[in-house]
Amino acid sequence: MSCILHIETSTAVCSVAVSEEGQSIFVKEDFQGPSHAVSLGVFVDEALSFVDNHAMLLDAVAVSCGPGSYTGLRIGVSMAKGVCYGRNIPLIGIPTLEVLSVPVLLYQELPDDALLCPMIDARRMEVYAAVYDRSLVVKRKTLADIVDENTYLEYLDKHPVYFFGNGATKCRDKITHPNAHFIDNIYPLAKMMFPLAEKAVANRDYKDVAYFEPFYLKEFVATQPKKLL
Template sequence: MSCILNIETSTNVCSVSVSQDGACIFSQEDHEGPNHAVKLGTFVDEALSFADSHAIPLDAVAVSCGPGSYTGLRIGASMAKGICFGQDLKLIAVPTLELMAVPVLLREEVEEGALLCPMIDARRMEVYSAVYDRALHEVRGIQADVVDAETYREYLDRGPVYFFGNGAEKCMEVINHPNARLIKGVEPLAKWMFPIAERRIAQEKYEDVAYFVPFYLKDFVAHQPKKLL
């Protein structure tokens, strides 16, 4: 198994953790944000000091890749890339919406055959969302949704759908379906990144450190010559 430095900055919460052998062994969180520019460097220094003091060599850095806050994702990605360059480490991208499903699966009693729909607030009745099954297989990819009664009906008509994240509660009144379930208090945090990050390592699914960008810039970068980036 691997030792991973995990960085999560996609929302107002700033969090950093160290995971090893399928467990979180160090974690720091700031919920008073957005304070990423102030807190992230301190948290990373503390995490690296913890790993050094316990003689635990890092194997990779995992960072949330969005969707989420433009500024937060940029700060997190810059920090992660800097560490990877400086210490010659692998870089792992963890989709924010997939990450949010981890604590739901670990802590909640999710009904058999249910689907998971994490939501990140995009203001008004708009959210970024995706749909996953209980094995975290993608049923519907990440989209920017304007939520009304029909947005998720095809999934709700099949069975229970769990909605959670900072965009979920505002949507429940308009979704208004007997199969809709709301879970409050779910946030993307670094301490929950290790199951996804370790799966990426097993798959040898790493990012190119030089050209990695978060979710919000992917379409732009795809159309630019690399020599311009």
Template sequence: MSLILNIESAIDGCSVAVSDEGRLVFHEEDQSIHNNAVSLGLLVDNALAFVDSHGMKLDAVAVSEGPGSYTGLRIGVSMAKGVCYGRGLKLIAVPTLKLLCVRLLLTEELPDDALLCPMIDARRMEVYSALYDRALKTVREIRADIVDRETYLEYLEKHPVWFLGNGSTKCRDVIDHPAAHFIEDVIPEARWMFPLAEQSFNRDEFRDVAYFEPYYLKDFIAVKPKKQV
């Protein structure tokens, strides 16, 4: 049996979901920009109240591990750890880029040779991206790409590639290739975490609650505000 609380706050909004044996039984979200610190706590409280009111007992907490927003990731991981400590639960980390792919795989029919390239916006023409096949096997590892027309050309010459995520919009005009397909408005959401969380649970792939840190990919760089003249 596996009853899992799923927490997602890797980019602008946040969401929580509860999955029971791979079946979604609760989901709430707040996609307001830069409101994770307030909203996520309320959403988690609502999810825990739902679990308790239905006489359920959680087995694990799954959290979106990144890459993504430094602040959003820290808020989500801190919240997940707090619930794990408070209720004696196991911790599961879900790769955020793979999470983006799950919605597409569950809602769209793709050709057998399709590749998926989830993108999270970094800065300017930079994105955090990876490439996966339809089974979510890694074709190219996660890295920070400064995107130009050559960046993914070797894959586009051999496969149709679906680009998705909040970093893909700015790349549409740059990646000019007939094999490139773009899916709008795909964001990481807790309600799509359950296939990956369930898989990790069944494989006993748990993280150390005390020492787990988000996967930032790059070190956080604080930007100093400009002085007012």
């Protein structure tokens, strides 16, 4: 197991956590944002002081890498890179929609054939969403969806599908299939990143600190129709 600093800034919530031996041991969260430019530096300084004061060796930094807020992701990734450079430790990038799924998998009772559809609000009736099974195997990659009653029928006709995240609330009136279930108050939080980060460490799945960017800023946006940007 490793000691990892986690940074999550993809939505209006700003959060920082430290995990060691697979357990969250330090957490700071601000739900009053977006206030990443003000809060993140303070939270990271407190987290690093906590690590140093307890004579722990920080092994890596994990950062949520999108999709999400353009500004929030830039701030979070810049901070993560700075810590990695300063301490000469590796960088881990965790997809935001996977981070959103962790509390659902940990704390919700789901049927064996359930599918998860985390959603990040993209304004109007648009969301960034993906579809996973209970093992977080991708059943449909992240896309920008314009949501109507037919958007997820191919999954809803065969499985119970659980929708959550800050983009899900506005979809309740559109997605009325009997297999559609909505879970409220699910946020991407740093303290939920550690299972995914530990897996990345075990697989040595690290990012190039010099060139890493949130995929929302590069690969994802570059492939979307201009009207969604």
